[in-house]
Amino acid sequence: MKKVRRDIDRCRLQFLGGVRTVTGSSHLLTTPKSHVLIDAGLFYGRRAEFYRVNTTFAFLPQHIDAVVLSHAHIDHCGNIPTLFKHGLRAKIYATSATRDLCKLMLADSGHIQEEDARYLKKLAHKARSRRRGRERNHEAPEVRGPLYTQRDALRAMTKFRPLHYGQRFKVTADTTATFYDAGHILGASVMLLEVRLSTGVLRLGYAVDLGRKELPMLNDPVVLYDLDYLILESTYGGRKHSSIKEADKTLCDVINRTVARRGKIVIPAFALERTQEVIYCIARLLEARLIPSIPVFVDSPLATRVTDVFRRNVHYLDRHVKDLVKSGASPFDFVNLRYVQSQAESKALNVDKRPMIILAGSGMCEAGRVLHHLKNTVTESRNTVLVVGYMARDTLGKRIVDKEKVVRIYGMEHELNAEVVVINALSGHADRDDLVRYAREAKPKQGVFLVHGDEDETRALYDALTAEGAAVSMPQKEEEVVLRCLRR
Numbered sequence: 319m320k321k322v323r324r325d326i327d328r329c330r331l332q333f334l335g336g337v338r339t340v341t342g343s344s345h346l347l348t349t350p351k352s353h354v355l356i357d358a359g360l361f362y363g364r365r366a367e368f369y370r371v372n373t374t375f376a377f378l379p380q381h382i383d384a385v386v387l388s389h390a391h392i393d394h395c396g397n398i399p400t401l402f403k404h405g406l407r408a409k410i411y412a413t414s415a416t417r418d419l420c421k422l423m424l425a426d427s428g429h430i431q432e433e434d435a436r437y438l439k440k441l442a443h444k445a446r447s448r449r450r451g452r453e454r455n456h457e458a459p460e461v462r463g464p465l466y467t468q469r470d471a472l473r474a475m476t477k478f479r480p481l482h483y484g485q486r487f488k489v490t491a492d493t494t495a496t497f498y499d500a501g502h503i504l505g506a507s508v509m510l511l512e513v514r515l516s517t518g519v520l521r522l523g524y525a526v527d528l529g530r531k532e533l534p535m536l537n538d539p540v541v542l543y544d545l546d547y548l549i550l551e552s553t554y555g556g557r558k559h560s561s562i563k564e565a566d567k568t569l570c571d572v573i574n575r576t577v578a579r580r581g582k583i584v585i586p587a588f589a590l591e592r593t594q595e596v597i598y599c600i601a602r603l604l605e606a607r608l609i610p611s612i613p614v615f616v617d618s619p620l621a622t623r624v625t626d627v628f629r630r631n632v633h634y635l636d637r638h639v640k641d642l643v644k645s646g647a648s649p650f651d652f653v654n655l656r657y658v659q660s661q662a663e664s665k666a667l668n669v670d671k672r673p674m675i676i677l678a679g680s681g682m683c684e685a686g687r688v689l690h691h692l693k694n695t696v697t698e699s700r701n702t703v704l705v706v707g708y709m710a711r712d713t714l715g716k717r718i719v720d721k722e723k724v725v726r727i728y729g730m731e732h733e734l735n736a737e738v739v740v741i742n743a744l745s746g747h748a749d750r751d752d753l754v755r756y757a758r759e760a761k762p763k764q765g766v767f768l769v770h771g772d773e774d775e776t777r778a779l780y781d782a783l784t785a786e787g788a789a790v791s792m793p794q795k796e797e798e799v800v801l802r803c804l805r806r
């Protein structure tokens with residue numbers, strides 16, 4: 319890392335990751351007296367690129383004075399253990415709910431990487447055996463250890479310092495920060511960073527990721543005011559979501575329709591947030607007697623542990639959830655809802671022929687228990703696969719969304735005869751209109767930096783904001799900008 323330049327009237331901001339793409343969010347704020355890392359997300363790519371990008375730093379980890387974390391999604395916090403392994407010893411500031419979620423999510427990420435390393439080792443061993451057997455055209459994959467292990471992840475947790483929304487805290491000698499509700503997932507924050515310069519206090523806003531109004535369980539995003547600069551996400555910079563009310567109606571119709579034909583509803587769901595949101599939506603439909611009381615199974619050990627964190631952190635959730643809890647009820651427990659623990663119990667659901675709802679991981683149907691549920695349901699037209707989250711290209715989830723006639727599960731082909739329903743309205747990200755409105759209300763005096771979006775989405779938001787007369791830029795990866803404070 320370059321020596322800290324002792325400029326007393328300006329800061330520098332470097333966009334290290336999560337620009338012109340949606341993974342690996344990380345930015346470095348260099349103030350007159352310190353280096354502050356904003357988010358440290360894991361970058362996703364093919365194996366070699368994944369390893370290279372996540373272990374190449376534009377700074378020495380031991381030179382970082384503080385880390386501020388917006389939320390517990392892996393693409394925002396997932397590289398913390400790697401940095402810790404490479405010498406990061408700074409305090410990591412996050413809301414207490416984010417800290418609790420990070421403990422689970424980072425350990426799970428470490429576990430996935432350990433499994434992947436084991437798998438690669440096995441492949442390499444096979445390739446070596448083949449070579450010995452004179453099959454010389456088999457390249458051995460490069461064997462390296464996991465990016466980090468579960469143990470690394472848990473060690474890094476000792477650096478977390480939990481805070482609450484609205485609590486202004488000292489980050490470094492010349493910087494303070496305040497977290498406010500981002501309305502994105504439990505504990506997620508939009509952040510206000512204030513840096514003391516010789517010319518005044520520079521106010522930098524960070525709204526990455528930014529949620530939406532009226533999402534189930536969550537409060538609406540807080541607008542940051544009186545900013546000099548705003549760093550804003552652009553995941554859906556060119557798109558408009560359908561309304562949340564529509565999601566409730568679709569969910570209700572799908573359940574009734576499937577129960578009427580005595581089928582099962584399989585919902586591949588991300589363990590964090592989406593699973594809890596769907597449970598909550600089902601609980602509300604049951605309470606309003608809009609759906610029959612059929613068994614609901616949450617078949618994901620991680621989702622079960624994450625739900626426990628939600629139970630302990632209801633004070634982060636909206637008024638409706640708090641009222642429910644005050645009345646003695648729980649948004650995550652109702653008659654007929656069961657959190658499945660063992661593999662045996664999970665497999666037993668295959669022979670249970672009653673109409674039921676099964677929520678299982680992984681969210682994109684690439685691994686996990688959802689695979690055997692899909693294998694047992696997709697061929698029959700009385701069943702439904704309900705997709706409630708984003709499905710990336712080249713995943714089984716995307717092939718189901720595309721309603722391909724035949725899908726491969728565990729290496730075997732299966733006809734896709736089940737009904738496939740997609741609910742996009744539960745997205746936790748602001749859409750174009752929300753983002754434009756947010757930038758308009760926050761009205762930063764000196765400019766908006768657009769990050770966290772694929773090129774065309776970022777470009778679309780850039781055009782929309784420029785049309786409103788805002789000073790907008792779309793930084794490139796590793797681009798550095800100088801931030802000044804104009805106020806006196």
Ligand SMILES: [Zn+2]
Pocket residue numbers: 389391394502527
């Ligand atoms: Zn997020």
